Amino acid sequence: MNASTQKPALIVTGADLAAEALEMLGDFEVVFAGRQPTEGDLVALCALHKPAAIIVRYGKINARVMDACGGNLRVISKHGSGIDVIDQTAAAERGIAVRAAVGANAAAVAEHTWALILACANSVPQLDGRMRAGHWDKSTHKSLELAGRTIGLVGLGAIGRRVAAAATAFDMRVLAFDPYAKEAPAGVALVSLDELFSSSDIVSLHCPLTDENRKMINAQALGKFKAGAILVNTARGSLIDETALAEALSSGKLLAAGLDSFDVEPMPSPHVFQGIANVILSPHIGGVSDAAYVNMGKGAAANVIAVFEEHARSALQS
Template sequence: MNDRQSIIITGSDLAQEACDLLQGYQLIYAGRQPDEAHLIALCQQHNPLAIIVRYGKITARIMDAAPALRVIAKHGSGIDVIDQHAAAQRDIQVLAAVGANAAAVAEHTWALILACAKSVVTLDGRMRAGYWDKAQHKSIELEGRTLGLIGLGAIGSRVAKAGAAFGMQVIAYDPWAKQLPEGCEAVELEALLRRADVVSLHCPLTEQNRAMINSATLAQFKPGAMLINTARGGLIEEEALANALQDGTLRCAALDSFAQEPLTAPHRWQQLDNVILSPHIGGVSDTSYVKMGCGAARNVLSVLQPGRIAATLP
């Protein structure tokens, strides 16, 4: 096999089912958290036809190091880590495995909502320290309260349905949503922030919505609200959120993604006891790992071997 038949994976592994789909290509693994210099070197060495993006960013310089590159496939749905303008200029297709991790992210969103509302982490810590807080603790009951969703794609729609099942009033802001889940009310962003007891982010990161949660929008939140982010860290101005958590504007927050990843330590988040943190793993489950890998592999084949795609569909 020659280097023009190579595919680079920006990670250390890929689901076996996805590898089987890509049989016949040389798969080159870049390792965990590959930086630009390492990816450029790999591209210069192997001149791949495709890149499957698990970790890191794909820049114009990386693309220029791979003249044969025809497709960049995201192992998931967030293509903001790929320079899409540069790819378009070079006639390189950028494709996402849309919906492959929707169930996993929606479930993690609800794990974080419930952890916040029921003080799961705090109570566990208190119990381990020898305290029994039954007499003074009161958790937040979600039934009858308002869930505000920013973004109603495959993930947001699943979160909405679960919110309705909990007996919550569900409102959503998404100017591009073609239809709303049953029982979900469409509202403008300002109205959502004023009304929601729980605000959950489910939109892709763009230059238009970068830092949409900032000091000005946080001031519009309902007092004591909770903020959940299982989307992209760049949606939030982190210093402003930290201040809102510290001064009590928000009851708590739960974050699964950050402006800078991996999170550096020490970090201000570690000093706040009303924020729950997870390392951007909302979309990673036993099932979604396979779905994302296979989705990315099929997207690669749709460009490199379009006639072969039909045979790979379930």
């Protein structure tokens, strides 16, 4: 851009961005919205700065936020892969590009998935709590050994495939359901969702949230699970009917659950899960690692730049 031209504004719906990403965005005036911006905060900020781009870290971007940009907004770029927080229909109607940093946090999320699986199978936080209370449960405790067990992956994208590779290393049988997958890695069998639920000792969710799969893990689906199965969710909280899951955990239908995302975030307190001993909770940090922070920032910045370059090429050709 010409140095004499005022830089277009870019709003980050967060308080920070990786230094490497900020360096890439030197042609923009970057404005930070703060740690947990509300819809009102974003509308006011967009009305003030009329941004040409938004990088989404926290919060949701709806039609009201888009319209507050005064027609300047060209691209909404997700700091990560989950674009369900962006009203994609409203963006399309306004000619605003929506982009995701696909795969940027895949390693981090896959690793956290395994942290939750292993913690559930081995009762890690429960045993830690018992030890701190003065107990020694060696004679009564039995972990769930994973070798020879079956893991079912709902979604076989970049994260699901990493989880599958680790499962194979653990000598597990790997099933997957993904209506968009044309093939599966060696050692992974593509099956129906019903077969996955009924055959898996561990069910792990790795799919995007859509109108079709919202609350797909409901009472009916949980009824198809093996008795004593484990459910892990490092995808989107709204994939699960939380009331139904709480009942399945409390009744003993499920051995345990490991949850990193919730229907409402931040998770309200009090919440039914806080009183259930066999659920392990983390505050949607599966994709928040040192490396993923940089990768997501750079990916989000690259997507913004790519859209502006597309606009520049189109302008030259017209």
